[in-house]
Structures are given as C-alpha cells and as structure tokens.
Amino acid sequence: MVSDVSMAVDLGGIKMKNPINTASGTFGNGWQFEGFYDVGQLGAITTKGCAAEPWDGNPAPRMCELPSGIMNSVGLQNPGVREFVRSYGDYLQGLEERGCRVICQVAGHSIEEYVRALELFEELAPFASGFEINISCPNVSRGGAAMGATPEAAAEVMAAVRPRTKRPIVVKMAPHDVAEIARALEAEGADALSLINTIPGMAIDVRTRRSKLSRPTAGVSGPAIHAIAVRMVWEAHKAVSIPLCGIGGVTSGEDAAEFILAGATAVSVGTQNLVDPTAAPRILGELTDWAASQGVSDINELIGAFEC
Amino acid sequence: MQPSSKVHLYDFEVASNDAVGEKVYRLVMRSPELASELRPGQFMNVAVPGDASHIVRLPFSFASTDPEAGTVELIYAVVGEGTRRLSEMPAGSTSTVVGPCGNGWDVKPGGRALAVAGGVGAPPVIAAARALAEAGREVDVVLGAQTKSRLWGEDDARALGAGEVVVTTDDGSYGMRGFTTQAMEALLARHEYDLVVTCGPAVMMAGVARLAEGAGVACQASLERMMTCGFGACSTCNVAMRAGGYKSCCMDGPVFDASEVAW
Ligand SMILES: Cc1cc2nc3c(=O)[nH]c(=O)nc-3n(C[C@H](O)[C@H](O)[C@H](O)COP(=O)(O)OP(=O)(O)OC[C@H]3O[C@@H](n4cnc5c(N)ncnc54)[C@H](O)[C@@H]3O)c2cc1C
Ligand SMILES: Cc1cc2nc3c(=O)[nH]c(=O)nc-3n(C[C@H](O)[C@H](O)[C@H](O)COP(=O)(O)O)c2cc1C
Ligand code: FES
Numbered sequence: 001m002v003s004d005v006s007m008a009v010d011l012g013g014i015k016m017k018n019p020i021n022t023a024s025g026t027f028g029n030g031w032q033f034e035g036f037y038d039v040g041q042l043g044a045i046t047t048k049g050c051a052a053e054p055w056d057g058n059p060a061p062r063m064c065e066l067p068s069g070i071m072n073s074v075g076l077q078n079p080g081v082r083e084f085v086r087s088y089g090d091y092l093q094g095l096e097e098r099g100c101r102v103i104c105q106v107a108g109h110s111i112e113e114y115v116r117a118l119e120l121f122e123e124l125a126p127f128a129s130g131f132e133i134n135i136s137c138p139n140v141s142r143g144g145a146a147m148g149a150t151p152e153a154a155a156e157v158m159a160a161v162r163p164r165t166k167r168p169i170v171v172k173m174a175p176h177d178v179a180e181i182a183r184a185l186e187a188e189g190a191d192a193l194s195l196i197n198t199i200p201g202m203a204i205d206v207r208t209r210r211s212k213l214s215r216p217t218a219g220v221s222g223p224a225i226h227a228i229a230v231r232m233v234w235e236a237h238k239a240v241s242i243p244l245c246g247i248g249g250v251t252s253g254e255d256a257a258e259f260i261l262a263g264a265t266a267v268s269v270g271t272q273n274l275v276d277p278t279a280a281p282r283i284l285g286e287l288t289d290w291a292a293s294q295g296v297s298d299i300n301e302l303i304g305a306f307e308c
Numbered sequence: 309m310q311p312s313s314k315v316h317l318y319d320f321e322v323a324s325n326d327a328v329g330e331k332v333y334r335l336v337m338r339s340p341e342l343a344s345e346l347r348p349g350q351f352m353n354v355a356v357p358g359d360a361s362h363i364v365r366l367p368f369s370f371a372s373t374d375p376e377a378g379t380v381e382l383i384y385a386v387v388g389e390g391t392r393r394l395s396e397m398p399a400g401s402t403s404t405v406v407g408p409c410g411n412g413w414d415v416k417p418g419g420r421a422l423a424v425a426g427g428v429g430a431p432p433v434i435a436a437a438r439a440l441a442e443a444g445r446e447v448d449v450v451l452g453a454q455t456k457s458r459l460w461g462e463d464d465a466r467a468l469g470a471g472e473v474v475v476t477t478d479d480g481s482y483g484m485r486g487f488t489t490q491a492m493e494a495l496l497a498r499h500e501y502d503l504v505v506t507c508g509p510a511v512m513m514a515g516v517a518r519l520a521e522g523a524g525v526a527c528q529a530s531l532e533r534m535m536t537c538g539f540g541a542c543s544t545c546n547v548a549m550r551a552g553g554y555k556s557c558c559m560d561g562p563v564f565d566a567s568e569v570a571w
Contacts, residue, residue: 025542025543026541026542027541028539028540028541028542031312031313032313032315032537032539032540032541033313033541034312034313035312035313035314035315035316035539036313036315036316036317048543056552056553056554057543057546057554059546059548060533060534060545060546060547060548060554061533061534062534062543062544062545062546063534063535063536063542063544063545064534065362065363065364067361068360068361068363069363070363070364070536072536072542072544074542074543074544077543077546077554222363223363271363271536272363273537273541274536274537274541274542275355275363275364275365275536275537276355277317277406277537277539277541278317
C-alpha cells in the first residue's frame with residue numbers, strides 16, 4: 001500500500017525520516033544487514049555499545065533460548081572507539097548520506113569512562129547524528145546498569161556527559177523506576193530517552209545446577225518482554241516531555257504502533273533483527289499502513305494517542 | 309576497506325527428510341542460490357516452523373551441495389525441541405534459511421590429510437574430505453559415534469575416495485571400540501600428514517588438536533557455539549583465543565586454526 005502519511009519524527013534533535021530505529025547490540029554496526037536489504041531506508045540505527053578502550057565481554061555461552069525470547073550475557077564486547085571508527089566510520093558516514101541517522105552508543109564502567117568515550121566519539125565520529133548513553137547494561141559487573149540504578153546516579157552521569165557534546169544525547173534506561181529516573185535525566189538535559197534495556201533474568205540447568213550462561217544472571221529480550229516495555233514507555237511518557245524511543249520485543253508494525261500510542265516518538269527493533277533479518281523494513285511498512293488506517297496525515301498525531 | 313556482507317535470507321523447500329539412524333536424519337533442502345554459494349565448512353541458520361514461542365534459528369553445517377539440482381544436504385541429530393520439529397517437516401514444506409554463514413575450510417592442495425569426525429560433526433568433515441580429495445590430496449577419514457545406530461558418513465567417506473576409513477564406536481558395537489583420538493594416534497604413526505581437519509564434541513576436538521600439535525601437523529577445527537544471528541550482528545557466539553580475547557564463531561569461524569583456540 002502506498003501511503004501519503006508523513007512518517008518523519010524528531011527524536012530530541014535527531015531528525016529521522018521515519019520512526020524505525022534499531023536496538024543497540026542487535027544490529028551489529030549496520031553493515032551486517034546490507035546483504036538483506038538497503039539499511040538506508042530505516043529512520044536510524046543505533047550501533048553496539050562502545051567504550052573508550054576495548055572490552056572483551058563475558059565468556060561463552062552468552063545466549064540461551066527462553067519461551068518467546070532469549071537471554072544474553074554478551075557484556076558489551078567492543079573494540080574501543082578508535083578501532084570502531086577506523087573499521088566502520090566510512091560505512092556509517094555513507095549511511096548518514098543515504099538518509100539514515102546514525103546513533104552511536106557510548107559505554108563505560110564509571111563516569112570518567114563515559115566522559116572519555118564520549119569525548120573520543122565527539123572528536124572522531126563526525127558522522128554521528130547523536131549519542132546514546134548506555135546506563136543500563138545488566139551484563140557488566142562494574143558500571144552498566146549500576147550507573148542508572150537510581151535517579152541520583154543517572155543524573156550524575158547525565159550531568160557529566162552533557163557538556164561534552166552539542167549533539168543530541170539519548171539515554172538508554174533500565175527497566176525499573178522509570179518515571180523517577182526519566183525525570184532526573186530530563187532535568188540534567190537529556191534530549192531523549194530510550195527504553196527498555198533487557199530485563200535481568202536467570203536460567204538454571206537443573207542437572208548441573210549451573211547457570212545456562214557464563215554468568216548467574218543475564219538480560220531477557222524478545223516478545224516475552226514487550227508488554228512490560230510498553231507499560232514502562234507509558235509511565236515515562238506521563239513523567240517527562242522529552243521524546244522517547246520504545247524498545248522491547250517488537251516483531252510487527254502492530255507492536256511498534258503500541259509503543260507510539262503509549263508515547264514513543266521512535267521505536268527500535270531489537271532481537272527480532274537477529275532471528276528475522278529483514279524484520280525492520282517489514283515493520284516500517286506495517287507501521288506506515290497502520291498510520292494510514294488511523295486516518296492521520298502525520299504519524300506525530302498518533303504519539304501518545306492511547307485512550308484510557 | 310568497507311565491510312560488506314554476503315549473507316542473505318533465502319526460502320527453501322524440503323525435498324526429503326528421512327531418518328538415517330537412531331535420532332539421526334538426512335534433510336535435503338531445495339534452495340538454488342544457497343546451494344550455489346555454500347563452500348565446504350560454511351553453515352546456515354534455519355528457521356524451523358511450528359512453534360511461534362521458539363524464536364531462534366538453528367545453525368547447521370552441510371554434508372554436500374548439488375548446485376545443478378539446487379539442493380543442500382544436511383545431516384542432523386534430534387537433541388531437543390527444535391531438531392524434533394525439524395525432523396517432522398515433511399517433503400514439500402517450506403521455511404527460510406540465512407546463509408552462507410562463516411568462513412569454511414581452507415582446502416588448498418598439499419600432502420596427505422586426515423579428517424576426524426565425532427557424531428554429527430561428520431557432515432562438515434565429509435564435505436572437507438571431499439574438497440581435499442578434489443584438490444588432489446590423499447585423505448584418510450576417522451568417524452566416531454557413540455554406537456553403530458548413530459553413525460553417519462562411512463558410505464560417503466568411501467565414495468569420495470578416502471584412503472583409509474576408520475570407524476570407532478564408544479560401545480564397540482561397530483568398528484574399533486574406543487575414541488577417534490585413539491584411531492588418530494595409530495594413523496599418525498603410520499602416515500606423514502600435513503593437515504588435520506576436525507569437527508565433533510569440544511573435548512574430542514581438543515584432543516585431536518593436541519595430537520596434531522604434538523605431531524607438528526596443522527589442524528583446522530570447526531567449532532559450535534550458541535548462535536543467535538549467524539552473521540556477525542550480536543556477539544553471542546564468542547570463541548576464546550589462546551592469545552587472549554575472543555573471536556566470533558559465525559564470522560571468523562566456524563573453522564579455526566586449532567592452535568589459536570583456547571581449548
Ligand atoms: C556452526 C554450527 C554447525 C552445526 N552443524 C550441525 C550439524 O551439521 N548437524 C547437527 O545435528 N547439529 C549441528 N549443530 C548443532 C545444532 O545447531 C544444535 O544441535 C541445535 O541447534 C539444537 O537445537 P534444539 O532446539 O533441538 O536443541 P535445544 O533444546 O536448544 O538444546 C539441546 C542440546 O543441544 C545443545 N545446543 C543447542 N544449540 C546448540 C548450538 N547452536 N550448538 C551446539 N549445541 C547446541 C544444547 O546446549 C543442549 O544440550 C551445529 C551448530 C553450529 C553452531
Ligand atoms: C545480543 C544482545 C546484545 C545487546 N547489546 C546491547 C548493548 O550493547 N547496549 C544496549 O544498550 N543494549 C543492548 N541490548 C539490549 C537491546 O538493545 C534491547 O534494549 C533489548 O534487547 C530489548 O529489545 P528487544 O526485545 O527488541 O530485543 C542487547 C540485546 C541483545 C539481545
Ligand atoms: S551468532 Fe550473532 S554474531 Fe555470531
């Protein structure tokens with residue numbers, strides 16, 4: 001169906017031609033999907049979390065299957081900002097030129113490390129339309145989710161990174177205390193919030209009494225968490241006025257539409273990219289059809305249009 | 309250099325899917341483009357329909373391709389829910405497959421080669437042995453199984469013109485009683501090799517790698533990991549390296565220089 005609904009959205013200064021983004025860590029750094037479709041048609045991509053220096057990540061096994069989802073303990077394996085830019089900078093620059101916004105995710109174990117990584121990105125990654133600060137990774141022992149565990153801790157990170165760039169800063173939030181933490185981040189100058197990161201879970205091999213993964217706990221993602229994520233986006237929407245990116249278990253245009261109605265400006269496709277590599281453009285098509293079926297001329301009219 | 313991806317999403321149709329042993333199946337899929345692209349040692353990531361609550365694809369190596377017929381031959385063991393549902397896909401049913409994934413064997417010409425397989429590690433090892441024979445090498449094959457009813461690959465090994473074909477079973481129900489590494493030691497004592505290729509349980513491959521290293525023979529091993537995507541997008545398939553750090557099983561592997569792996 002060809003539709004004339006305007007799909008362009010503004011995620012805190014990141015001007016996307018449509019609301020479809022990809023969730024960090026589930027989309028490589030974009031180029032892996034070029035064999036499946038033209039990635040340039042997406043509104044944005046978010047690259048894998050990257051720190052100032054390389055991180056090895058956690059031992060294997062890092063993934064197990066769950067009913068309607070998976071659990072992962074990758075632990076932010078990344079090559080460091082310099083190597084990231086050397087390997088993927090030209091590709092990402094080209095992607096920007098094709099009209100797809102590139103959001104680079106920034107990781108750290110401490111406030112100093114977030115600042116250092118962001119400074120490096122600021123200097124070396126002119127192609128980035130914005131940055132996403134990951135204060136919610138459940139798979140690292142220091143930093144990660146601990147940095148976003150309380151409104152005070154989240155605010156401290158935000159206050160430290162804000163002066164380091166004029167480009168938009170999105171903050172990736174953990175799946176708890178969403179309203180309070182969202183308010184703290186907004187107060188410190190976050191341009192947008194993305195939620196949710198994976199939900200900490202456990203899977204035990206009862207024969208060996210050991211974890212099915214290399215760590216006792218890991219992050220649950222996929223359709224199993226979608227309803228929880230929609231609820232949290234709605235809570236954040238009621239708490240703040242900065243734009244939101246809804247993440248969690250999106251497999252269809254209908255799932256994406258739920259996030260928009262709950263108050264999200266953009267929607268990221270995550271785990272589904274890995275098991276259904278052509279999911280993102282299909283979901284974009286379905287979302288566009290849905291917007292047209294709602295009789296609006298602009299998708300922005302549907303943001304937060306949930307009726308209760 | 310710009311990174312680029314040659315991995316695609318293809319439809320396939322099941323041409324046949326039959327038991328060839330106890331809980332061991334042979335599935336021939338029709339997928340012409342995939343069949344023409346796959347190189348020995350590469351793998352594919354298969355969506356098995358029938359239960360929407362299982363979202364993950366299953367990775368499989370292949371035993372052979374027939375580019376003319378547009379078919380790919382998989383040999384697989386039923387070990388859990390996904391492979392059980394795969395075994396129930398009738399001829400004519402369809403799904404999708406991601407591939408070709410990974411790097412494949414290095415099968416350039418050279419001296420005598422030894423191929424060592426355990427269990428359902430046999431398909432990629434048979435594919436390697438065939439490619440090595442086609443490259444003009446003499447190839448010996450060791451096939452190990454728990455028991456006779458679970459053995460696959462002996463006929464294929466003989467058909468590809470392997471020199472010696474040695475079968476081992478853990479319970480002695482067929483061939484030599486014992487492990488593939490014992491058969492390998494005997495062969496190493498008799499022949500001069502310049503390459504070992506292996507796939508099977510991790511403990512077996514570690515033993516094969518140790519023997520090869522001891523004999524000063526290069527060894528390529530095809531590793532298995534829990535995989536989510538199969539094309540480098542998720543970092544869930546890490547392999548620890550001797551030199552430290554990790555490599556990606558689906559992109560840098562599944563075939564690794566065994567001397568570089570931290571077994
Ligand atoms: C590159 C590669 C090539 C492979 N080639 C073949 C092949 O040619 N023939 C074949 O029979 N099998 C092959 N496998 C293994 C096959 O993918 C698994 O047996 C299958 O995914 C199990 O699915 P399931 O749902 O039936 O089992 P589950 O219920 O998910 O698990 C059953 C058991 O299998 C193990 N397992 C699950 N997934 C994997 C995996 N990805 N790798 C290793 N073990 C796993 C689990 O730890 C568990 O012990 C290959 C694996 C990889 C990574
Ligand atoms: C394999 C894997 C790796 C991930 N890596 C990251 C990461 O580096 N940074 C991050 O913020 N989130 C990471 N996530 C979380 C996703 O971005 C997303 O928030 C989460 O998976 C929920 O969305 P989904 O259900 O659509 O996958 C990862 C998720 C998976 C499955
Ligand atoms: S399975 Fe996703 S990177 Fe290897």
